[in-house]
Every structure is written in structure tokens, then in C-alpha cells.
Amino acid sequence: MAGTGDIALKMASDDYPTRRKEAARWLRKTVGVVVAKDLPAEPSEEDFLQGLRSGMILCNLVNKLQPGAIPKVVEAPSAVFNEPDAEALSAYYENIRNFLVAVEDLGLPTFDFDDLEEGGDFSKVVDCLLALKSFSDWKKLGGSGSRKFSGSKSSPSAKSFNRRNSEPSMTPLSRTQSVGSDKSFDTLDQSGNASDANEESDSGPLFTIVCDLLEDKEEEDIPIIVENILNKLTEEFENRLVKRIQRVSLVTSHGLSTTETPRTLSEAIKEQERLAREEQERLEREEQERIAREEQERLRKQQEEEERAAREEQERIKRHKELLEERERLRKMKKEDRERAKREQQERIKREKELRAQEKAARKEEERMAKEQELRNTLSTAKIGVQSMQKDYLEEADNLGKQVRSVCQAAAGYKKVLEENRKLYNQVQDLKGNIRVYCRIRPFLPGQENCVTSVDYIDDDTVTVIVPSKSGREGRKASMFTKVFGPSATQEDVFADTQPLIRSVLDGFNVCIFAYGQTGSGKTYTLTGPSDLTPETMGVNYRALKDLFLISEERKDDMSYEISVNMLEIYNDEVRDLLVTDGIEIRNGAQKGMNVPDANLVPVTSTDEVVNLMNLSKKNRAVSSTDTHDSGSRSHSFLTVHVFGKDLTTGTKIRGCMHLVDLAGSEKIDDSEDEAAHVSKSLSAFGDVMVALALKSSKVNYKSCKLTQLLQDALGGQAKILVFVHVHPDLDEALETVNTLKFIERFSTVEGGAGKSGEVRELKEQIALLKAALAKKEAGEGQSQELRTSASLQELSTNSPRKGDLEDDSIDDSDDNAGKAKNPSAKQPAQSPAAKKAAAGAAAPKVAKQQTAVDSKKKKGK
Template sequence: MAESEDMTSMGEDVDVAYETNEEDPTNRNEAASWIRKRAGVVAAKDLPAEPSEEAFRLGLQSGMILCNILNKIKPCAVPNVVKAPSAVTTTPDEEAQSAYYENISNFLTAIEEIGLPTFDLYDLDEGGDFSRVVNSILALRAYSETGARKFLWNSKASSIGRSFVRRNSESALNTISRTHSLSSDRLLDMTSQSGDGNDCNEESDSGHLYMIVCDLLEDREEEDIPMIVENIVNKVNEEFETLQEEARKQDEAAKEQERINKEKDLLALQEEARRQEEAAKEQERLRREKDEKETAERIKREQEEKEKAERIKREKEEKEKARKLERERIKQEKKLKAQEEKMRKKEEARARKDQERIQRQKELQALRERAKQEKLSAKELERLNIEKELLEEEERLRQQEEEQERIEREIEQQRAMKKEEYKRRMEEYNKYNVNTEKRQELTAQQDKELQELRSTISAAKTDVRSMQQNCQEEADNLGTHAHTICHAAAGYNKVLEENRKLYNQVQDLKGNIRVYCRIRPFLPGQENNVTSVDYTDEETVAIIIPTKSGREGRKASMFNKVFGPSATQEEVFSDTQPLIRTVLDGFNVCIFACGQTGAGKTYTLTGPDDLKPDTMGVSYRALNDLFNISEERKNLMNYEISINMVEIYNDEIRDLLVEDGTSKILDIVNGSKKGINLPDANRIPVSSTDDVINLMNLCRKNRAMNDHSSRSHSFLTVHVFGKDVTLGTTIRGCMHLVDLAGNEKLDNPDDEATHIQKSISALGDVLVALANKSSRVPYKTCKLTQLLQEALGNQPKILMFVHVHPDIEEAGETLSTFKFVERFSTVEGGAGKSSDVRELKEQICYLKAALAKKEAGDPHWQDLLNSPSGDSEDKSDESAPSKLKSSTTKQPAKSSNSLMKKMAASAAAATRLTRTKK
């Protein structure tokens, strides 16, 4: 028992004292990173990746994270983990604080049992030694990575120093010498098994060491014990020196690493300071540029305001001058009117005198005639009185004769009545005096006739019942037949609706956005002008572009359809007719006419001022077609067609269907249930082409009163409302016919030109977005696109007429128009074409034009391949056609025909490829 107590005291004398250095933030970050990794981001949500000491302390204060991690490393190490609210987001109350202490106590007990360094409860409070907490977490990490048997805790790896301290070593040796002896081999085995001295205290407590020593000294001689103890001490000293050397090296490496980290931090701070200085300089430069820009804009704005003020002043002076002239004119007119009034009064007085004189003459003549008539009438009256008396006497004699005749007729009638009465009485007497046999026969005959009459009545009743039954059966058959007819009618309506949808799908497959090109012919007297159109076919137009260098550039574009100078209005409308008819099926159609001023936009849409059946434009023909179709379908659908017409000038909308000449500005109201976004505009029902012509004449008159109408966008909107006669369903369709203002560029653009360019550019952006099926369409940019939002936003059918001015001097404006439509015309089926396909189409255009010139015998056909592209002037690089030509000019001249055939074949193949993609 004494030996056991001595061994215990020896085990207690040899212990491990932890000398903890000041906490390193790197260790804290490593510990936090390991905890987040083991516990998971959700469980360690209150613990940042690189926490401060305070944040780390608050995150671990509840003990839940530490207990859960220990249970993952060593299952059931802490069997009961108390749930408690987070200390980060709430202030712990007394109950929560008690739960925190219980979790921390359970955790410390568990790691103490497996031989890991521990800490005190107050180390997690403010002012505690938090480095001990970090040390315990790092030791737990090492334990989880190496396992229980291979675990070696080296505090230097975490910048925490350790040293062994021996207390009362001599007494310990004396105590050991009194125990059993050990062999040196057994002692060496014990030393190798126990490992480093530093880790011994981590592997087991002093009691465990006591058991090992007892086991080693068992059955040893007493004289061998001092030598064994000396060997143990030597081994311990050697291991201790080795550990000290390793710790020193690790300290040096840590210091070197710390120095490198500090240098890196210093370099990073210097780099950050340099970047901040550069950013400050850049910000200063931007501020100066902004100030300069604002100054320039302010100067420009002041200049514009000054010019505007001068312009307003000039306009006021001109208006004042015009008012003065108008007042002079009105004064002269009043003077002339006064003179005319005076002359008129004189003429009226003279006329009245003449009239009075003539009237007096007429009255005198009338009196003379009346006297003459009175003289004649007295003689005539006497003669008439005599004749009247004679006639009255004759009438009296005639009445007496008639009265005598009436009396004679009454006497004759009385005689006849007496004769008839006598005859009737004689017949009755003879009738009652006939024999009895005849009377019986007569009675039998009457009975027989009565029975026949009864049988006839019974047969008639049977026939009536049969007739009623037949009528009921026929009524039932008629009801069944009517039900069948109603079912067939419903199926017919369904098939009709499907046919409408299929027709619309066919139009969609042809392209929701179609671009047609129409070339205006030369007007009378301009036949000798040089044309800019170099080549045309059904889908291609190539124009000549004069450049500043004197060379002739060329630009080729492809369209859905090309109408040459000789195309008639009927030919142009025939291609648009299927698209227009979809309006009656409830779809929206937008037809635009774009191009420079004088290119023929208005002629295409409306026609000339002197309308004839063959010169009517698309607008009249479209409405006439709608009237005809609605008349054909009147047994199926009731259509109501109405129109309104407005113009947009300087982004302001004005109504053109006004009779008083006023120009009220209209507001757009989108989202209406009836699809009408201009509720204040005059919308007039129409039923014939004559009604439309009269309204268009009114619009033309109102536009003629406005000087700006030639530079405005005009809208003719056709509203169609249809109601099914059978089912009562309704449909709404809308068609916009838009005559866009001329988009030519001006050297000194004013507000008018700026608004035109802005609105046309905005329309191009909207069409590009629709073609690409973009989720965001910029309708709000200007009034032009806002007015079209309802029509373009619901399965629109869009047709753009591009008009080409034939004069060579207008080629630049034509090129600008081509560039505008190319933005959305190169999109088919809702997907944008790549630039390669566009370049391939341009090459096809050039090859077609060159081949046509070659076959026509034009010696300058190669110039088409050599000419630069029209969209760039004086380019140093060759265009695609010129590159193709440069590669072909090296061939012998005699092979030019085969070359052109190959080029044509390539063009045809490319055309088939693009059509296949469609």
C-alpha cells in the first residue's frame, strides 16, 4: 500500500505545465475554419470564416457547436446536448446561461477523458484567456486527423509552448528504487511505447503512467532499479532535448513565416495605397472632364437658348409684321365693303322704285281687267239665272216621274209576295196529304243517311288522331334534325376557327416582319437623269454609291419582294392582300412606308390626288377588300369597320378628322379593353370606299392647312369589330397604315429633324426587339412606338415598304434607308441571322448582278466585283466581292465563262441554303 502511494506521488510529481504564448489570429482563423468545415455552414452560421476574438467567443459560448463536433469525432462523447438560443443574436438569460455552462462542462469533461488540453469556463467570458480555448480546438483537430493511437500533440505547431517540469525528482527516484526491478530492455520498450515526453501527458494521466511503471518494474531485482531509473531519466532528457530543438526550429520557422506575412501585408498595403491614389487621380480627372463637359454643355445650352430667343424674336417680329399687314388688309377690305354696301343700297333703292312703278302699272291693268270682267259677268249672270230656273223645273218633273214609278213598283212587289205566299201554302198542304208508305221510306232513308253520317264522323275522328300522331312524329323528327344541324353548325364554326388559325400560321411562316422594296420611276422630264439603281431582280436591289475619291461603290440588299419602276398599284397590293385579310380574323397588321421625301411613300399608300380605279393606293384597296369580305361573310359574322386618322409632329399627336380645323393634342391611353389607345380621337364608322375617300379628302385638307404636315408621320388606323351570328363570340382586329416622315439627313438639323430621326430610330429598335423575340421591347421611347404598342404587342403582322429614289444624287439617302431596314430584315422566324449569313447574301447579290451584266454583254461587268462596298468610303481593305475578284483575276481570260458559271452555281446553292433555313 505504501509502494502504491509512493508511485502515485511520483506520478503526480512528474506533470506537464502548459506555457501559453499570446494568441495568434492565424490559429484562431484555422480553428474557426475547421469548426465551420466539421459543423457545416448552417450549424456554424453564427461563426464567421475569419472571426474576431469577440465573435469567436460569442459563437462558441453556447457550447452546442463544440459538443456536436466532439460527437462526430467520438460518438456519444457528450450524450446530452442542451438546446439553447444563440448568444450572437440574443442576450442570454439566466436559463440560457445555465444551458451554456452545462454544454461547456460536458465538453471539457469529455476531452479531459481522452487526454486533450482543456480550459476553464471563464475563458469563454470577456477577459478570459481565449488562447486556451483555441489550443483545445486545435488539439481536437489533431486528434480527429491522426486518431487516438497515433495522436501526438505538439503545442509548437500552434504557437503554444510546452515544457516538462520535474518536481522532487530525487524522492521519485528513491521511491522507484524501492519498487520492483526492471530490465533495461523492458524499460526501452516502455520508452518507445510511451513516445515523446510531450505527448505522454496527452495520452494518459498520471495514474496511467503509474500503472505503466508498475508493470515495467514488476519482478525486477532491487539493485537493478537505480540503473533502470537512470536509463529512464537519460531517455527522458534526450527526448526533451530533441523536442526543445524541434520547438526552436518551429519557432524560427513561425517567426520567418510571420516576417514573410508581414512583408506581404506591407506590400499589399502599399499596393492598396497606390491603387487608391490612382483611383483618386482618376476620379479627379473624371471630375475635371465632367466639369469641362458640363461647362461646354452649359455654353452650348446658353447658345441654343440665345439662338432660340433670337428665333422667337424674329418669329414675333414676323408675326407682328404679318398682323400689321393683316390689319391693313382688313381695313382695306372694310373700306371696300363699305363702298360696296353704299352702291348696293343705291341699287336696291333704284330697284325698289322700279319695282313700285311696275307694281302700280300691274295694279292699274288689273283694275281695268276687273271692270271689264264685271261688265261681262253681269250679262252672263242673268243668262245663268235663266238657265238655272229651267234646269230646276226639269229636275222637279223628273222627280215626280220617279216617284210615280216607285209607287207602281211597290204595288207589283205586293202582288208577287201574295202569289208566293199562296204557292207556299199549297205546297205544304200537298206535303201533309201524301201517303204513309212514302213517309216511312223517307224516314228509313233519313236513318240510313244518319248512320252513314255517324260512320263518316267516326272515320274523320280516326283520321284526325292519325294525323295528330303523324304530326307529332314529324315534329320529333324535325327536332332531331334541328339538333343535328346545330351540332353540325358548331362543328363548322370550330373548323372555320381552325382554318383561320391555320391561315394565320401560314402568314407567320412567311414572316412576321416582311420588307418590300419599290423603286420609283423617273417623273416626266427626268428621263435623262442618271439612275442609282444598278441591278434588280425579284429579291435583290443593287445601287451605285458615288464616293469622295471618285470611285463608284455599290451596295446590294435583299428583300422579300422587289417592285420595279413599272410595277402597278394592283401588283403591289396583290402581295399584301393575304396579310391584310387576317385583320378580319382578329389579328393586328401594321404597314409602314419609309424612305426619303419624294421617294413615293404617299403614292404607294393612297395614290395621286386625282384618284382612279387603277391608281388607288394600298389604303383604299385594303379597305375595299375588307368591305367585300365582310359582305361575303355577313351570314356568319357581323362586322363593324371604323377608321381614325392622326399625325405625329414633334412627338405630339393631332387629330386629322376634325371639321373645324382645330389641332387638339391627343393623349395615349394604353390597356383599353376595346383596344383603342386614342379615346379622344374622332373614330368614324365606314361602309364603303366612297366614305373612306371623303374622309381622306378631309384629312388631306387639314394637313394642307398645317405647314408641318409634310414633315410628320401620318396614321390611318382601321378598327374591325366582328360578332359571330350563331355563337355570339366577338373578335377585334386593327390595321395601321403609317406614312413615315422623310428620313433624309440635314446639314443643320433642327428640332423637327431631330424628332423624326429619333422616332424612326426608336421604331427600328422596337422591330429588332420583336424580331429577336426579346422579353423587353422599348415602346416608351417616343409617341410613335407608344401608339403602336397595342398593335405590335399581340401577334403582329408587319410589312415595311422601302422606297428608292432613282436619282444618283439621292443614293446616299437610299443607302441610309437600306441600313435602317437591314437591322430587322435579316431576322427570320424570330431568330437573328449571323453576320456570316448576311455577308453571304451580299455576295449572292453581287454575283447575281455580275452574272446578269455578263450575260447581257456589258463589258464593265467586272467593275461590280471590283467596286468597294457602299457602306464605307475610301476603305483600304477590299470588300468581300473585291476579294473574290482578286482571287479570280489570276485565271486565264478564256476561263471567265466557266468562272461565272461556278459563281452562279455558288449563288444558287447559297440561295437554296438560306431558303432552307427559312
């Protein structure tokens, strides 16, 4: 009764949703998320009902708690996503029935089939799940203690569960006995101990205890309790019998001498044992008879209950079958209605299509007739218009013919003027010098700002360097160039004088740009720039290519250009293709102006493509360490740009080449490795060819080395040559710098394609030396220095000394002046720019006189 009250109270309470969620969480945790995939973590009552409706989750739950309780779980489609048919519903009910039977066998509260349908009492299902949860917790505790299931109701199946679980391990102190029976057994033990003094005690108290013990017990529990009482009584009787034997033995040990006493005791003991056995047999027979009667009664009631349950089950199955049949009938009716509606819809659509087709055909016929009439009218009008237009076109064609003839004449004149402009432009470049020699002085690198420089004086076209001697005295050497770029010159400044030559390449001329100097003087930096390129630090190569593509794009309406490049290297007098790293041979007079026809010629359309090829060539170029530079190049590298142009109007074809040559380091053989012998030989041959070109010699020996042989077509004829001479600023490299300047002096005096007179060159060199001397002596010499300078100028204007004599005099003069300094042993540093400017200003009148003399001699020579 108490259990029923608890259930009613819980059903009426507000925590029912909480208990439902608790049951759902425990159910998902026990059977696993995969098995409980149809059951949400916190389901509503409808979701819970749909998830459990198939019975598969419930059967898996019972098998988890009691393995093998349900041998077969019928597989059925989920009721959540599918409308179950008759076969699926049959599987559902078989699973639910197996689950309810298993729960009844466990002695737990159950529910009805209708509770899983809409309108059923779903709280019974929740109570059943919570009872299973309590059963699971009880099993985890080892099955000890009393089993109390919250929210469960008393049922015969629950009691039979207790009995079946107690039978395999039945003992006098069985785990199924209640607390009351334990207390009764304690009372029996106490009464047994109290009656130890009186063996013939009355059995009245025992009967009272048994009646009290069985008073509030269920009928099914009485056989178990009686069995426990009998076991306890037997045990107590045996204990008393043992105690009596012990007392008899004690009396015998105290000297009982009569022979009848033992016999009396022995007979009494035997009589007592016989009576006890008879009593025990009688009680056992009565107990067995009572148990048999109770078992028959229980079986009868159980059979009646099973028959009643079977009838109810059959009625429920019958009702569900009727419900399934009704649902199937309704489903078929709905299906027929849908099919009928679908057929009607299709027929209506078909009729509408036919109607639209008829209307469309009628409209097309009307449109056809209208268009036919319109075409007739148009044809008539067109005939009249064509006749009129034919007359007009004949007149216009005659006028256009006259205009075209005049335009052709004008175009021919324009082409002629354009060609003359190109020739004049390149003639201007020739007047500037077919061979131009630029000098660039490398600045000190970071960390070298405090080093002593070998450059003594710089102006627009002159460089004066300090010449150390073995005696410790310093001399001066001046060299003249087309233009001089100081340490502060930018890459853009250097390219500004190179840029006009790019247009000449597109006009069909050959252009060669060389970078010459010792290793570490900045040749590669001038041509390509640093490793990390920026728009400001890009070298001549990148800027020339960019300008080349820009001009070709501007001329695309008049000229069509095809631009391709190849990259070669001469290392140890062997020609290598930097794009394929294979050895190749030079063949002069080859087709398309290529002396190396086997070289890999790659067409390009943008500067970026050329940059990628240059990066590839850098990896293949021969680089090694020298005494002067850790990674100096020991080879001559060539970037050759081939331009093939075609005039879109006249069809005239032109071809031009631009060679960008990074020469190997020019240091002496004694100062580097053996491979420098090949470098020195090729540079010497290059100098001879340049001298021959400067002197307009009829015979030029191009075949003395691979370097000049490769550039034979590019250097001859109307080729335009530009040489960048690089000067190392460090005083320790002064001797190499002097050697570099002496090498360049062999051909640096060419202007406008003709050699300068040696006298003019020497005079300009002496002017540069005098300027440097004046700037140096400005602070200490005063008027005496001015007189000496004036005398030197006067002597120079009357006698033009030989170059060697003048150099010796300047060196001696410098040595004498150095000896007059306060510290004779110390080297004189280069003058600051301000001091040099002041010295140049002081010497300006004298220089003007000298320049006048030079100009007069030029006129006489002409």
C-alpha cells in the same frame, strides 16, 4: 251728199275687215293694252262688239283725245266673260250715251245704240272710230289745214264743232274760213285797190261777190263768213280813208294858199267819216239782227232736234228696258228649269241609292247565311283534320328532334373546322414572315427621263445601288428584301402581296402596314395614290379597305362585323386627331384595343365613306416644304381600321385592327429643317422596336416615343407587320438612299418570325454584288474577269468574311475597275436591262455553287 256716197261705197267694199282691224289696232295703241284687255289685236266683228259693248274703252278713248270730254266713266263688269245683268246694262248705256254726246260735240259721225247689238250695223261704229283716228292725226298736226274725215257723214253736230273751235281765236283771217272765202277776200282786196281812183264806185260787184260766196254755204256757216266780210270791209274802208287824208296832205304841201280848201277837205273828211260810221252802224245793226234771227232759228231747230233725240233716247231706253226685262224673265225661267231638273236628279239619285242599299243588305244577309253554314261545315271538318294533324305532328316532331340533334353535331364540327382553317391560314401567313419588308423603286417623273439613276441592279429580292465616295469613285451596295418592286410595278402588283393580310384582320389579328423612305420617294403614292384617283392608280389604303368590306359582305351569313376608323397624326411628338384637329393623349391598355380612347372613332359601311374621311384628314395634316420636296409631310399619319366581329351561331366575339401608317420623310437633320429632329428621333425608336421584335426580345421599349407607344398593341403578340421601303432613283439622292437601306437592314432579315443568320444575309448580299459586277464587266473583261470572279467565289465559299470587309473589297474592286475605263473622270451609268440579264446568265453557274454552299450551312445550323 258726197260724204254719204263715200260711206255707202265703203260699206259695200271688200276692205271692211281691213278697216275694222285698222280701227282695233289704233284703239289698242291709243288707250293702252291694259284698258283694252277685253279687245283682241285683230278681233272678229263679234269680239269687237263684245269688247266695246260696256262703253268703257270708248269713253277712255275720247278722254285721251279730248281730256275732260267725259267727266265720269261708269265702271261696269266686262261683257266678254260675264252675262250682264240689269245694273250692268244700265252702266253700259250710260257710257255709250256719254260717248255719243262727246263725239257729236266734236262734230264727228256717230252711231246708234242698236249698232252695238247683234244684227246692228257695226260698220257705223268702225266709221266713227276711223273718224276719231283722223281727228287725232289732225290734232297732232297742230290743228292746221282742212279737216276731212274719211267715211264720215255730214251732221249738224259736226258743223257746230267747227264753230265752237273757231270762236276763241276769231280773226279776220280765221282758220275756219273756207278756200272760197279766202279767194273772195282776195277779190275784195283787188277791187279795193282798183277803186282807189274812184271813191264813189258802185257796190254792185261787192254784192255779187257776197252772193257768190254764200251761195253754196250751209246756213250755220253764213254768220261766220258775213262777220269776216264785215271785218274786211271795215279794214278796207279805213285804208281808203287814210289814203284820202294822205292825198289831202299832199295837196296842202304843194302850196295851196286858200283857207277854204283845208276847211272843205276837213269837212269832207268829217262828213265821210260820219257817213262811214252811220253805214257801219247800220250794217252792224242789220248783221246783229240777222245773227239774232239766225241764232233763234238755230236754237229752235237745236231744241227740236234735242227733243227729238230725247224722245228717241227714251224710246230706245224703254225698248232696252223691255229687252232687259225679257232677258231677266228668260234667265229666271232657265234658272227655275235648272233648279227643277237638279231637284229631280237628286231625288232620282236618292231613290237609286236607297234601292242599291236594300239590294246590298239583302245580298249581305244571303252571304252571311251562306258563310255561317260554310263555317259550320268547315269547323266540323277542321276538328277531324286537327285530330289527324296532331297525331302526324307528334310523329314529325320526334323525327325533327333527331334530325336537329344530328345537324347541331354537324354544325359544331363545321365551326371547329372553320376555326382550324382560320388558324392554319394565319399560320401560313406567319410562315411567310411576321415582319415583311418590301422595296419599291420610284420611277423618274415626267421630264426626268434623262437623269442618272442610283439603282445599279434589281431582281426579285435584291437591290444594288451606286455608292458615291468623296474621292469620286463609285462603289456598290446590295440590300435584300422580302420582295422588290421595280419602277414599272403597278399599284395592283404592289397590293397583290398585301391582300392576304386583309383576311387576317377579319379573323381577329392586328396588321400594320408602314410606308418608309425619304421625302419625295413615293410613300404617299403607294398608300393612297395620286390626287386624281382612277381604279388603276388607287393605293394600298383604298384597295385594302375595299377588300375588307368585300370579305365582310361575303361572311355576312356567318359573321356580323362593325367597322370603324380613326385618323391620327404625330407632329413634333404630339398626337393630333385629323378629324377634329384637337390634341389628344395616348393611354395604353384602354378599352376595345384603342390606345387613344379620346380619338374620334367614326363607324363606316363603305369605301366611299372612308375616302371622304381621308380627304378631310389630308386638309388637316401638317405639310411643309423641305430641301428635297416642295410639299413633303413632316408628320406620321395613321389610318386605323377597327373591326369588331361576332359569330352569329356561337356568339364568339373577335377584334382586329389594321394600321396604315405613312411615316415622315427619313432624310437627315442636316438636310432639312429643325422639326426633322423629332422625325429622326421617332424613326430611330421605331427601328429599335422593330429590331427587338425581329429578335423576339422579351423586353421591347415601346415608350421611347409617341410613334411606338401608339402602336404598342398593334406591333406585339401575333401582329403581322409589312414595311414598304421606298427608294429615290436620282443619283443625287444616293446617300439618302443608302441611309434608308442601312436603316431597314436592321430588321429586314426576319422570316417566319425568326431572324436569319447574319452569315446567310452577308452571302446573299455578296452574290448580288457579284451579279452586278459580272453584268458590268461582261463587255470588256472577257476571260480574265471570269477567272477573277471564280476565284472570288472560291474564296467566299471557304471563308465567310465580315460584312464591312466585303463591302470595302467590293468598293475597292469597283474603284479599280472604274480606273481602268477609258474615261476615268466620268461616272459609269447603270447597265441596261438586257445587259444585266446577259450578265446574270453568264454568272449563273457560279451563283449556283454559292447558293449550294449557303444551303448546306443552313442545314448545319439547323
